[in-house]
Amino acid sequence: MRLKILDRGHGFGTRTLFALIRAVSRQPVLDVIKLVKYRPDFYGQPMSEITQEAMRGDSSWSVADRELMAAFVAKINQCDFCVKAHSAVADLAYGGEKNVAMLLCDPALAEIGEPLRATVLMLRKLTKEHSVGADDMRAVLAAGASARQIEDALAICFSFDVIVRLANSFDFSVPSTEAFAAGAKYLLARGYR
Amino acid sequence: MANIEKARKTLLRRVLEGDGKASPLERRSAFNNSDLSEPLRQLVDKVAVDATAVGDDDFNQARQSGASEDQIFEIVVCAAIGQASRQYDAAIAALEAARRN
Numbered sequence: 001m002r003l004k005i006l007d008r009g010h011g012f013g014t015r016t017l018f019a020l021i022r023a024v025s026r027q028p029v030l031d032v033i034k035l036v037k038y039r040p041d042f043y044g045q046p047m048s049e050i051t052q053e054a055m056r057g058d059s060s061w062s063v064a065d066r067e068l069m070a071a072f073v074a075k076i077n078q079c080d081f082c083v084k085a086h087s088a089v090a091d092l093a094y095g096g097e098k099n100v101a102m103l104l105c106d107p108a109l110a111e112i113g114e115p116l117r118a119t120v121l122m123l124r125k126l127t128k129e130h131s132v133g134a135d136d137m138r139a140v141l142a143a144g145a146s147a148r149q150i151e152d153a154l155a156i157c158f159s160f161d162v163i164v165r166l167a168n169s170f171d172f173s174v175p176s177t178e179a180f181a182a183g184a185k186y187l188l189a190r191g192y193r
Numbered sequence: 194m195a196n197i198e199k200a201r202k203t204l205l206r207r208v209l210e211g212d213g214k215a216s217p218l219e220r221r222s223a224f225n226n227s228d229l230s231e232p233l234r235q236l237v238d239k240v241a242v243d244a245t246a247v248g249d250d251d252f253n254q255a256r257q258s259g260a261s262e263d264q265i266f267e268i269v270v271c272a273a274i275g276q277a278s279r280q281y282d283a284a285i286a287a288l289e290a291a292r293r294n
Binding site for chain 1: 196197200201203204207208211213239240241244245247249252262263265266267269270272273274276277278279280281283284285287288290291292294
């Protein structure tokens with residue numbers, strides 16, 4: 001982490017919580033947890049409310065599809081930490097039904113429904129070019145996604161456009177596969193609060 | 194339908210108008226990616242446009258300019274939220290335009 005305060009600036013209660021996490025999970029505390037727990041009233045708490053609503057709130061997208069979108073936004077933003085973290089959750093949520101790594105490589109060719117494919121491709125353009133137009137949205141609507149589904153996908157994209165920028169800027173360390181697997185189990189069971 | 198509007202307004206109000214170590218003007222400038230002097234201008238622009246380009250030097254230069262770690266933390270957070278907000282607002286406007294026609 002490029003800021004020492006994010007590694008070692010937490011209060012006593014939070015440091016105790018981190019010790020408990022390390023003891024129970026037998027894994028290091030992920031940098032994303034250190035970030036949201038640092039002065040949580042400034043960023044962590046209000047941002048977690050948004051992420052929880054986007055990723056676990058009422059939506060006709062499945063949790064697995066939403067985790068796939070998060071991983072995809074991370075991939076386009078070249079955030080290794082977030083790709084691995086949310087690929088692990090998507091893999092778990094799909095229960096082996098889909099090859100998430102392959103989906104991330106080329107959603108245009110992947111075996112997913114047209115509404116999800118068109119939505120993911122629109123998110124790719126938005127993330128790469130920082131903007132989309134009405135024609136892009138018409139293409140997603142024509143593929144069968146509802147306006148509400150598109151809004152839900154944009155909420156996910158907002159959340160991860162923030163998180164991946166912070167992960168890359170603060171230089172999150174990328175831990176072992178086992179650490180991501182432990183994190184994925186927690187996120188699937190407990191969500192983002 | 195997931196509705197993030199209320200939570201998003203709370204986040205924006207908190208980071209831009211709430212208590213902080215960086216001034217509200219600096220946080221707003223970081224959010225807008227405008228009107229900052231070096232070296233913060235370059236750091237904020239990288240966070241917004243291509244965060245993979247951010248390096249140790251950007252943080253070191255920000256420290257050497259007199260910014261504290263807490264101020265840098267807030268400025269980087271505001272820069273990330275600002276860029277994500279611009280993209281989100283543009284996409285929502287595009288969706289509304291598509292639904293009108």
